[in-house]
Amino acid sequence: MTTQSEKARQFQSYHASGDAFIIPNPWDIGSARLLALAGFKALATSSAGYAFSRGLPDNSIGREQMMVHLAEIAAATDLPVSADLENGFGDAPEEAAETIRQAAAVGVVGGSIEDATGRADEPIYPFDAAVERVRAAVEAARALPFPFTLTARAENYLNGRPDLDDTIRRLQAFQEAGADVLYAPGLKSREDIAAVVAALDRPVNVLMGLQGVLLGFDELRALGVRRVSVGGSLARAALGAFLRAAHEMRDHGTFTFTSEAASGNELNQMFTDAERMWGKPHGG
Template sequence: MDTAHKAETFRELHRREGAFLIPNPWDVGSARLLEMAGFKALATSSAGHAFSIGKPDNGVGFEAMMRHLADVASATALPVSADLENGYGDTPEAVVRTVRAAAEAGVVGGSIEDATGRPDAPLYPVEVAAERIRAAAEAARSLPFPFTLTARAENYLVGQADLADTIRRLQAYQEAGADVLFAPGLRSLDDIATLVRSVDRPVNVIMGIAGVDLTLADLAAAGVKRVSLGGSLARAAYGALLRATRELQQHGSFGYAADAVPMREINEMFRQYPGQR
């Protein structure tokens, strides 16, 4: 499937009734396993990829991240949307560069967040953030395929759990041209439903949050269109690794192997991957 076809397929997922899951692989192997599991689209995880190369979240630079996007996008027949963090720069020009580079890497969508990465001022002023989204949207519209732009309001992830300001920000990003709106960190179904009612674009929420007991059906009933998982799948895999290492170190036993996927099974899954792209 070429990039244009992937892009149209991804757009169509947002037009269908109900909500869809968009899980987050962290490397080529996890992307292919998720494709074989039957999901319809994938989204990269900046945190998951950073962990896979031994770095903390937000520790991967622009060039390295673009190479990662190209690796994942070329490894699967599914549409891939990219976690583009804050656009790898403060200015609208930096965001434009990032959107164009991501498209060249083969992804068909991407998210831009309004977090600065600075503890003293963790969020861009809403006017500045909206201008960055406007520039990203203009860059997306100039591409030869429909690039689905997601705008993220990071209030809850930077310790500013203010639903009213989150909604105000997402409304501004909607007006600036975002195709999808995303407020990671929302935990309450009531808050999520309030957000959905306050905007007129598809809403993405993130699940895989410890202590949040919501289902895809719950979220669909609230009007959510897309549910991503962030770094939670990568953290689940690393959690299994850490539990195994503790068993080895503390007990000298090997019970972890009982939960490991059999070698023959996973080997055969990768062997049968179509075309071994």
């Protein structure tokens, strides 16, 4: 198995290469192994995807349970894993720092801290507080014995505040605080994405998989985007197929959904191959 330090250096090199890459988001051990077998070179967890797999809405998983999940994903393959760490599971800068330390301790080599509070009355942290939280996370990351890739997220667009100027201001401040990657999930237009990329001098991650956003990887790469993730969309795609199958059985008593289902033999072979490569998975 590749060591955590080796994975960390690999992940760092992907961002420094000058080219873009897709980092898909598994939600459990099986989806992580299938994505690794498909040839992707790094993975990112999805708080939404994992919550759905537990029968919960997004942002309902506590830090202790999330660390169990991260440990499972990090151990599932030899790929570097970056963690969706939400807002660091607490308001105080030290909570964000502690979350980085705990995430590193369970095997991930990168992670994101966002400026969303999780509260409807005040969905985004005030500017100064948001910057202090990123700065604390960066300091915790730099104290680790390997290069932890810290992503800072500006969440305006996912919280009904499509303010490009404020989003760029926050990302620039997060960059100044030391974040390695900048990320504003919810950007939809070429113009907004290009403006964010032009305003920063560090790698920018862009979220695809939102409804109504049809930009392809080559278009994003041409805009200067360095990393593309898909958040909970893979989990939602799988659950969408599941719900369509359930509704077909309930409403029509038919089973045509099986024509598009993955082959049991194929999955058995793929997971057998995965076990040979990475061992028997723990947890799940």
